[in-house]
Amino acid sequence: MTLLIVLVSVYLFLTGYLGYRGWKETKTAADYMLAGGDTHPVVMALSYGATFISTSAIIGFGGAAAVFGMSLHWLTFLNIFVGIFVAFVFFGARTRAMGHHLKAHTFPELLGRRYNSRGLQAFAGAIILFFMPIYTAAVLMGGTYIVASRLDINYETALFGLSMIVAVYVIMGGMKGVMYSDAMQGALMFFGLLTLLFLTYYKLGGITEAHEKLSALTPLAIENFGPSGHQGWTSMPAFGSKYWWIVMSQITFGVGIGVLAQPQLAVRFMTVKSSRELNRAVLVGALFILVTVGVSYFVGPLSNVFFMSVAPNGAEAPIGKIALMAVGGKTDEVIPQFMKLFMPGWLGDLFFVTLLAAAMSTLSSQFHAMGTAASRDLWQNLTGRTSEKQAIIATRIGIFATFLLSVTLALSLPKLFANHAGEAIIARGTAIFFGICAASFLPLLIGGLYTRFITKAGAIWGCIAGFAVSTVWLFFIKESETKALKPLTGIDSYAPQIKAFLGDLLPKWVLLPEVDPTVVALPCSILVTVLVSLVTRKYEAAHLDDCFCRINGKR
Amino acid sequence: MPFLVLGLPDPWVAAAILLSVLITAVCVIYGFLRWNKGDNTPPGDETIRWAREEREIDEEL
Numbered sequence: 370m371t372l373l374i375v376l377v378s379v380y381l382f383l384t385g386y387l388g389y390r391g392w393k394e395t396k397t398a399a400d401y402m403l404a405g406g407d408t409h410p411v412v413m414a415l416s417y418g419a420t421f422i423s424t425s426a427i428i429g430f431g432g433a434a435a436v437f438g439m440s441l442h443w444l445t446f447l448n449i450f451v452g453i454f455v456a457f458v459f460f461g462a463r464t465r466a467m468g469h470h471l472k473a474h475t476f477p478e479l480l481g482r483r484y485n486s487r488g489l490q491a492f493a494g495a496i497i498l499f500f501m502p503i504y505t506a507a508v509l510m511g512g513t514y515i516v517a518s519r520l521d522i523n524y525e526t527a528l529f530g531l532s533m534i535v536a537v538y539v540i541m542g543g544m545k546g547v548m549y550s551d552a553m554q555g556a557l558m559f560f561g562l563l564t565l566l567f568l569t570y571y572k573l574g575g576i577t578e579a580h581e582k583l584s585a586l587t588p589l590a591i592e593n594f595g596p597s598g599h600q601g602w603t604s605m606p607a608f609g610s611k612y613w614w615i616v617m618s619q620i621t622f623g624v625g626i627g628v629l630a631q632p633q634l635a636v637r638f639m640t641v642k643s644s645r646e647l648n649r650a651v652l653v654g655a656l657f658i659l660v661t662v663g664v665s666y667f668v669g670p671l672s673n674v675f676f677m678s679v680a681p682n683g684a685e686a687p688i689g690k691i692a693l694m695a696v697g698g699k700t701d702e703v704i705p706q707f708m709k710l711f712m713p714g715w716l717g718d719l720f721f722v723t724l725l726a727a728a729m730s731t732l733s734s735q736f737h738a739m740g741t742a743a744s745r746d747l748w749q750n751l752t753g754r755t756s757e758k759q760a761i762i763a764t765r766i767g768i769f770a771t772f773l774l775s776v777t778l779a780l781s782l783p784k785l786f787a788n789h790a791g792e793a794i795i796a797r798g799t800a801i802f803f804g805i806c807a808a809s810f811l812p813l814l815i816g817g818l819y820t821r822f823i824t825k826a827g828a829i830w831g832c833i834a835g836f837a838v839s840t841v842w843l844f845f846i847k848e849s850e851t852k853a854l855k856p857l858t859g860i861d862s863y864a865p866q867i868k869a870f871l872g873d874l875l876p877k878w879v880l881l882p883e884v885d886p887t888v889v890a891l892p893c894s895i896l897v898t899v900l901v902s903l904v905t906r907k908y909e910a911a912h913l914d915d916c917f918c919r920i921n922g923k924r
Numbered sequence: 925m926p927f928l929v930l931g932l933p934d935p936w937v938a939a940a941i942l943l944s945v946l947i948t949a950v951c952v953i954y955g956f957l958r959w960n961k962g963d964n965t966p967p968g969d970e971t972i973r974w975a976r977e978e979r980e981i982d983e984e985l
Contacts, residue, residue: 410955439932442940450947458954462962469974474981580931604934640978645962652955655948663944741981919970 373519373718380722383553413646414653415555416730417637421452421628422558422661423731424511424724425504428704429795430662433620434669435692435703436793438590438602440616441666447625448662453654456629461638461647463818466919468639475738476632477746479639480810483817483916484828485908487750492829493810494746496836497632497738500805502771505735506778507798509535510701512728513779518705519721524783531728532776538729539736539768551733554726559657561723562664564716565708569668572679572711582674589677589691602670609878618885619800627803627887630810632742633734665704672707681710699783700793736768743767785853792849800885801843801850808835808890812898818920821913823898826905831898838890848882 434441464479473479477497481490509531517527573579580603587601598610606612628634641647669692676688676695688695688710696702708717741764748754748763778798786792809832816823823831843850844858851862864882868875875881929938 439937440940442937442944445944446940446947449944449951454947454951454954469971472974472977474974474978577931584931584933601933603932603937605936639974643962645958645960648958648962649955651951652959655951655955659944659948745981 372715373721376718376722377725380557380725410646410649411653412549412552413641414650414657415559416551417634417650418654418657418661419551419555419558419727419730420633420637420734421448421658421731422727423508424515424728425507425731425795425799426662427562427665427724427727428511428514429507429701429793429799430620431665431669432700432703433793433796434666435672435707436594436700437606437612437616437620438599438604438670439666440605441620441669442663443617443621444625445659445662445666447621448628449655449658451625452628452634453651453658456634457638457647457651457654460629460635460814460818461641462644463920464635464638465641465644465647467818467916468636470919471916473639474636475741475745476635476810477742478750479635480813480817480828480832481746481750484813484823484825485912486825486829489813489829489832490746490750492832492836493632494742494750496805496809497742498747498767498771500802501632501735501739501742502774502778503798504802505732505739505771505775506782507795507802508728508731508735509775509779510782510795510798512724514701514705515708515721515724518702518709519717525780528776528779532772532779535729535732536772538733539772551730554730555657557726558661558723561719562661565668565712565720566660566664568712568716569671573671573674579671579674582678583671586673586677586691589673593691593694602673609880611880611883614880614883614885618883618888619804620796623800623804623807623885623887626811626891627800627807630806630814631803632806632810633738635814636738668707669704672703672711675707675711679711682713701783701795736771739771740764740768743771785856792853797849804885804887804890805836805839807887808839808894810835811891812895816898817916821908821917822902824902824905824907827898827900827902830901831894834897835890835894838893839886842884842886842889846882847884847886 430441430444467473467483468479471479471482473482475494477490477493480493481487509528512531513524513528516522516531517524520527522530570576570579573582584601584603587604590599590601593599594612598607598612600607606616638647641650672692676690676692678687678689680687692703692707693700696706708720712720744760744764744767747767749760782794782798786794812831812835813823813828816828844854845851845860845863846867848862848864851858851860855861862882868881929935929942932938932941
């Protein structure tokens with residue numbers, strides 16, 4: 370406990386000190402651009418990575434990996450390929466150039482100005498304001514589980530305490546995104562998780578030995594989850610099974626592709642000083658994601674070997690149950706309990722601070738996105754009023770309301786899913802938001818940065834179609850969500866009726882109730898955008914020339 | 925004889941892990957080769973104006 374207090378104090382002191390330095394020397398990304406000096410690529414990549422990776426990835430997706438197994442590494446691959454390589458190489462410089470020229474400071478503002486539509490900006494702002502709290506709640510829940518487990522307090526008390534820390538952090542200026550604070554948090558996450566990976570494999574006798582021990586548990590995996598398609602923690606789920614659809618459509622596709630259209634990540638490209646910095650950040654960013662995401666998807670499945678055959682700290686006999694059963698069916702508790710029971714106390718303390726850092730860096734960027742959505746994208750955009758005072762009030766109301774909504778969701782979601790053992794609530798919440806963003810914004814973003822083809826009507830209707838199909842599928846067809854929400858809505862999934870309607874047109878391997886909304890909504894959004902653009906009025910050439918002038922090399 | 929890489933029996937899982945390492949290597953090589961490439965001219969008027977506005981928004985928050 371003493372070490373924990375010391376580590377937390379050092380962490381809070383450093384965050385406070387770097388924040389203070391940032392305040393005194395104004396070292397936000399914008400200040401770097403104004404000051405004219407170089408941002409160190411490591412600082413830039415770490416601060417981006419810290420925003421990207423949160424407690425949701427480590428606790429939520431790590432816990433999901435304890436259930437689904439190492440097949441989740443397809444998401445590691447997509448996170449690096451799409452989230453770093455494609456994002457930085459193909460989106461970074463264009464987002465930056467267009468954003469600066471159009472004077473856009475938020476993601477909805479970029480879309481709104483590119484498509485010359487205040488309505489589109491307001492709609493995108495509203496999506497962020499109303500749906501990002503699901504993702505914020507997922508990050509909060511991840512942090513809460515680790516606090517509750519490490520300090521041996523109940524979930525509600527831990528959530529209250531963490532929420533207070535977050536509130537103070539936000540009030541004290543945490544949203545300013547001081548680059549050194551973010552980079553420090555990123556560095557902490559990198560080394561904390563690397564240590565966890567090393568110790569996990571070391572305790573199991575090496576990489577190959579550990580994997581062989583996990584493969585030896587395959588009969589147990591099949592016994593517990595076989596009917597859902599599980600084939601062992603070192604194998605893919607059976608093609609077309611329930612688990613295959615969860616892993617491939619929801620976790621891998623939804624989150625892996627959705628990262629490109631994440632509002633709080635896309636705006637990061639605008640705060641980069643030069644395109645050279647983007648090139649440099651690719652190197653550091655990929656290594657960072659490989660370690661932070663990869664570790665969770667190795668440690669999660671391997672926790673089953675520990676729970677089955679390794680004696681916990683201070684005990685003589687192993688628990689003798691697989692991870693999910695050992696933690697009472699709560700997927701999101703696997704990693705916190707694994708840390709508590711099998712890792713040395715000092716690493717548990719270090720991990721606690723690591724996770725605190727992971728939560729803070731992501732939460733600060735989320736509240737930044739929600740605050741600016743309330744003030745710039747909704748209030749100023751819709752009323753046309755530019756008064757600074759009113760904008761500040763709108764920001765405060767927006768942040769306070771979304772904060773309350775996020776905490777309420779973090780409090781109620783575990784209760785709502787209490788009877789759904791094995792439900793990865795944090796991962797699912799994250800995937801829902803990533804999916805909605807992908808379906809609503811991705812075609813517009815790619816089309817807006819790369820083509821002159823999309824019309825105003827095409828952009829608006831594409832965004833509406835993506836959002837509508839996503840939410841309708843989520844609330845009326847996706848079985849796990851409709852089941853959990855039934856006490857509130859009284860609605861059962863319509864998947865059986867749709868299946869009966871489609872009959873033989875629907876291939877047998879398509880498990881409709883488990884198909885992620887993004888799989889359906891993204892193609893719909895692309896189709897509507899293209900079709901409507903084909904038949905509606907094009908933009909004036911002058912507007913398009915203006916939007917693309919920086920990209921085409923004219924400064 | 926099952927396909928075994930790092931003790932993993934399923935080639936699809938092994939492929940995901942190897943591809944993750946491979947794409948990281950591609951990113952490292954890309955970043956290394958282009959370390960000093962790309963535009964690094966001082967920020968133009970638009971960028972400076974944008975950064976000033978961004979700082980004001982940060983202050984408002």
